[in-house]
Each structure stands twice: as C-alpha cells, then as structure tokens.
Amino acid sequence: MIPKFEVWIIIQKPVTEVFNAVYDNKKINSYFVTKQASAPLKEGETVQWEFADFPGAFSVKSKQVIQDKLIVFEWPNPAGGWNSVEFHFESLNAQETKVKVIETGWADSDEGISASYGNCMGWSQMICAMKAYLEYGINLRKGAYKALAGA
Template identity: 30%
Template sequence: MNKTIITVQMLIKKPADVVYQAFINPEVTTNFWFTKSSGKLEKGKTINWQWEMYEASADVYVEQLTENQQIIIKWGDPQTTVEFNFNTLSANETYLVIKNYGFTQTGNELIQHVMDQTGGFTTVVDAAKAYLEFGINLNLVGDKFR
C-alpha cells in the first residue's frame, strides 16, 4: 500500500450539522451524488450506493461517525478509505475536506485511479455546495461521464 492521499475541499456556507447530515442522509445526498441508497450511514453498517444512470453501485462500510465532524468509510475494489471532515469556520460556514487513501495500485494504474477519484470527489463537493447553498441540483455527477 502506498502513501498517496487525494484531498479535495470546499467552503460550504451552511452550518456543519447541515453539511454532515447531507452526507449521511440519503434523502439529501441523492440530490447531488448517488441516485439510490440502501439506508442512512450508521457506524459498523455496510450500505449500498447506486448510480442508476451508470448502472453502477458501491458497497460502503461505515467505519467511523463523529457527529457534525467526521465520516470515515471504506469502499471500492480494491478497498480504500475515504474521510469526510466537516470543519466549522463560523455558525454558517463549514470547510468540507475529503481525503481518499489506501491505494494498492502502482505506476500508471495509480495515476489513472488518482485522477479519476480526484475528479469524482471534486464534482461531489461542487454539487454539494450548489445544492446545500442554493437548492440547485446541477446534475454534475449524472452529466460527468455522458
């Protein structure tokens, strides 16, 4: 396993509890990321997320939940760790930082995977900002690979 860490971040002008809930509650998350979920994120549970437009899905194991502060999941094949950190800057500002690590790939395969994951998580934080701040579903994830 190498030490590569993908990091994407975005200021979202909403309280940390709102941004945190947006990522654990599929009723919100389906407005900007995946289209279907088998349930709300709960520590120790495996949840299935679906992207119906791509006929794709991912099993997500919830390793850690720290309310309004952090979510840690494991997903993918090969499995990697994703950390969502919700940093309160003020009562109505949250700095969302997503880190993905634990890659087993090397060389060109690692480079391609890092590019794909970085682009994907960047799209997610952009879509989350638009939805949470303005109530707009830009369909960024759905339109990414058409």
C-alpha cells in the first residue's frame, strides 16, 4: 500500500480569505507555522517553514499556484525524498469555502506509513487551526507544542 491521505474542512469565510491564509506567510505564521514561514508561497520559489516542535527549518518548494483554487508544494519526508502537498479550495457560496489537503510521496514501508499518519494528523490539526483563526481569531497551536529536547 502506498501511503496517501486526504483531509478537508468547510470554513465560514470567502475563498480568497481562506486561500490567502495558506499562501501568505504572515497569515500562516498566525495560526500554523509555530516559528516562521519565510515568505509567501509564490509559484516556483522555495521558502522555509520552521516549527517549534520539530528541529530545523523545512524547505517548501512551491510548484503551482492558482489563485483561490490550488496550491501545490513539495517538502521533505523523513526518508530523504520529497512529498507532494496539494491544497484545493472550493467556494461553496460567498461565505463558505471547502479546503482539502492531499499529501503523497512516502515510501511503501512501515516507516513511510507511520510518517504518513503523523502528517495526516498534522494537516487535520492545521485545517482546524485555520478554521479557528479565520472564524474566531483564535490560535489553537499557541502553547500546544513545546520545542523538542535538543531542538
């Protein structure tokens, strides 16, 4: 079995606002990236995302951006390869947006499956945190993850 997952949520905000919450580093720094996202996810550019709960920065290579529709990027996986992450944005009406996250690229191994479960949990938490931030101005990740020992 090649690990792959998809998670989604409906957010009570217009699609442009939800799209920008992922694309804009200032926005994503407010509810998901616990240290710093270095720049917006401009197509063709590589940015750095750094989290308090994982040591070091992650390179995020923006591959495709379609305003209010799609963001595709690659980032490293634990086995040394690159995973593909897709954010799909669907406007349900003027005040509701469905956002879906799909990640692929793990090795077909026990380690790959285990890592995919961890990322599935992470993206599920991310979209819930985005909903709380956009709808209520709450940062669910603040204080939720402490720096790892030695990080």
